[in-house]
Every structure is written in C-alpha cells, then in structure tokens.
Amino acid sequence: MNAALPHPLSPEAAPRPVPPAMLAALRQRFGARLSTAVAVREQHGRGESFYAALPPEAVVYCESTEEVAAAVALAGAHAVPVIPFGVGSSLEGHLLAVQGGLSLDLGRMNRVVQVHAEDLTATVQAGVTREQLNREIRDLGLFFPIDPGADASLGGMAATRASGTNAVRYGTMRENVLGLEVVTAGGEVVRTGTRARKSSAGYDLTRLFVGSEGTLGVMTEITLKLYPLPEAVSAATCHFPSIAAAVQTTIAIIQMGVPIARCELLDAHAIRAVNRHSKLSLREAPMLLMEFHGSPAGVREQAQTVQAIAREQGGEDFDWASTPEARSRLWTARHQAYFAALQTRPGCRCQATDTCVPISRLAQSIDESIAEAEASGIPYWIVGHVGDGNFHLSYLFDPDDAAEVAAVERLNLQMVQRALRLEGTCSGEHGIGLHKMGYLQEEAGPGAIEMMRGIKRALDPLNIMNPGKIFAL
16 A cells, blocks of 8 residues: 555646636636635645645635536636635645646535425535534524534535534435535536435436545535434433443444434543633543434433443443533534644644444454554544544644654554454545545555546546546546
8 A cells, every 4th residue: 555645746746737818717707706815825725634735826716606617617628627615624635736726615605595394405505514504494493414523514525425423323425415516527517316315317426426525526506405403402421431441332322223313432632632622621531422312202211221331331420411502512622622632732733534444343443543552652632423433543743753744644554454454444534635545545446446537537537626636547
C-alpha cells in the first residue's frame, strides 16, 4: 500500500490555469459574485484537514442550478477544474484545488424548495444546512436525523455520504437521499430518483452520485427522507471502568436489537478536553453518551434494558439529561470535541481517523489501536459512533516535527490495515478525498478502482470535476 500522503503538487496534478477569456466571461455573467481575492480563494482552498491551503484561482458564488450549469459549461469549454464548496467542514482534503481551477460556492443556494409533510420528504437546495432544515420543519413535527456534528451543508453531506451520531438508528446519507438534481461535467442538468420510497427503474444513479465527493457532478438539489419527531426523547451518560467495558456494552446493545438512537463513546482524554472547553464537570473516565427515542413506555423499556447490560460490564447508574436544554448542552459539547481537543495542544494539527468494522470486531479494533497509540507517545483522544462500529481515534501532532508526522501516518496506516483485516473499511463517513487514496486502493482492489475510473471517464471525460480526489486517473 502507498502509505504516504498524496502530495497536492505532484507532477500528475499539474495546475490547469483559468484563462483570461474564461475569467472575463465569468465576470460578465456573475459580476461581483466572481472573486479572485487572495483571502477568499484561501478560504475556499482548505477544509478542516491538516493540509495547508491550496486555493483555486477564482471563486463563483452561485445562486441557482442554472448558474451552476453555466459556470460548469464554461469550465468544460476551457478544460478547467471545478471544485464544489459547501461550508468547508471537510476533513480529508476534498476542497484543495490540486490542479487549480474554479471553486463553486453553493452557500447561497439555501432554499428549502418543498416539504411534503404527509410523505415525510423534503427537497432542498445544496447549500441548506442540516440545522437550517431542522429549524424549518420542526413546527411540522418532523426532523432530519443525519448529524455529522458540524452544521454541514446537505449537498456536502450527500457528496461525502456522511452519517454521524444518529446513524445507528436512522442510517447514513446513502439511505436517506431519495433523489438529486445534478449538473454534469458537460453542463447538463439531470434528475435522479423520485419522491417514492423505492424504485426498480434503471440504474441507481442517485447512489452513484451520493459519496462521489464532487468528482462526477455538482449536486444542486437533494430530496430527503424526513422522520416524525419522537414522542419521547431521553439522554443519559454512563461511566465505565475501562474502554473495553464500554465497547462490550455497546456490542451487547446492538446484538440484542435495542433500537437505541445514539450511542457515543468518549474516552478520558476526550472528556477532559470537553470539560475544559464546554465548562462541564463530567467524570474523566470512559463514557457512553446515549439517547433513546420512542413512546414514553418504549423509551423506559430501552433504558432499563441498556442499564442492565451496562451493569454487567461494571457500568455505573445512568446520569440523565432530563430537559431539552440539558440534552442540547451534552450533544453540543460532544460535537465540539474536535476543537476542544485542538486547544489542549496549541499549534498542533489533528488527524482524525474514521475506520468502521463489523460490530463483533469493534472491541479488537479499538483495543489494538489504543495500544499502538499509547506506545507511540503521540497525544490522542477517542470519540465514536460505536453503535454502528465506527470510531474516531484522533492524533494531535506538531506539523513541523517530521518524526511526529511520520509516527501519525504510521499509526493511521496500521489502524486502516487492521480495519481491512477485520472486514471493515478505511472510511466510515469522512470520505476519501486526498488523504485516503492509497487506503482505498488497498480496500477496493485494482479491479474495482479501474471500474470507478471507467465511470469517471465516461461522465467526466475532461477530468474537470474535483480532479485528483478519491483515485488518480
């Protein structure tokens, strides 16, 4: 396996400049919504990954599907790369303009187009964020459950096949996207899927684009499944004598079929950082943060079952967050764990892994990964959506220390190879982007990678759609 970081400036990623004629045409069409300012370009050439910014040559703020199509058609005519941009929360280098080109900012495409409450569906523009959607449908007694932590755009979430804290019960973006409006590399607007809950009509193009990371087209509208707000919601924390006990509890919960909505693991390092950042007083010991949805009786039954399972592993009595405000405070602190941990080592960068394994292999994957991290001496912390076998072991390292950078890459490689041996995946939700291209080759194999290349060449023959990501052509 090629374990080295793919270098953004490698020879095969030579920049393809935006010619003056194209800039002039863009300026005529978009006016002040075309920017070549350095600060704007740098903002659009980075995400939350550890890579330094690699900015595009220009940024266009689009406000409609027609404008996206016009910009992509111009880029295609000049063979210039196009990189879709949502809110910039990517963790794997998806937004770096490795071959230069044009960033399409879809943040102004933020309209909820239609809500069909009776069918439990909504169609939104790609720039709508998950929190915005939930605010707009709350009074209808509905919610959209996919929660990756960041207030990401729904277009970006579909592009990376995101999931998050609710995935154990509600699934990922793959299960919750019904249809798309997509601008292809040729500037054509196509629609995939319908509002129906199932279809046997032709190839499943919707799921082809979901998870394609902007390499096949630009999603401009997404039709989503919605869910009724639960009648009752309860959240609880439970501390354990060890990480192993918390993980074994999680495995038993899933294997017994308890329909738990959220089951998050935090280790002592994560809790220490969260306490300091969010001014909480959680005990600094391995902890499961859980949430139960359903009827009042159903929630009580779920909680009683899980409490009994936890006690068998040495878990303590639940501490309940009994009000919406208390629940919100707990989950906000969990979602801010990434930034909380960064503050514990000023000047550091974070490499956040996201392997996912079958639930029966979760304990082995976590235990062996912790042992390697402890032996390395690199500061680390763990959070995880362990209910679906996905966890994040994040390393804090000095980007100017070559030895630490090499150690973190070695740890990441070992963790990915372990996940693959355990019949899991190198990425449960962050996507491939730049950083995991070598890992995907190991996971998928040359035949599957060549099939992906074939799809890419067929839909994007000039290789203008977010080139240099997922795999090399």
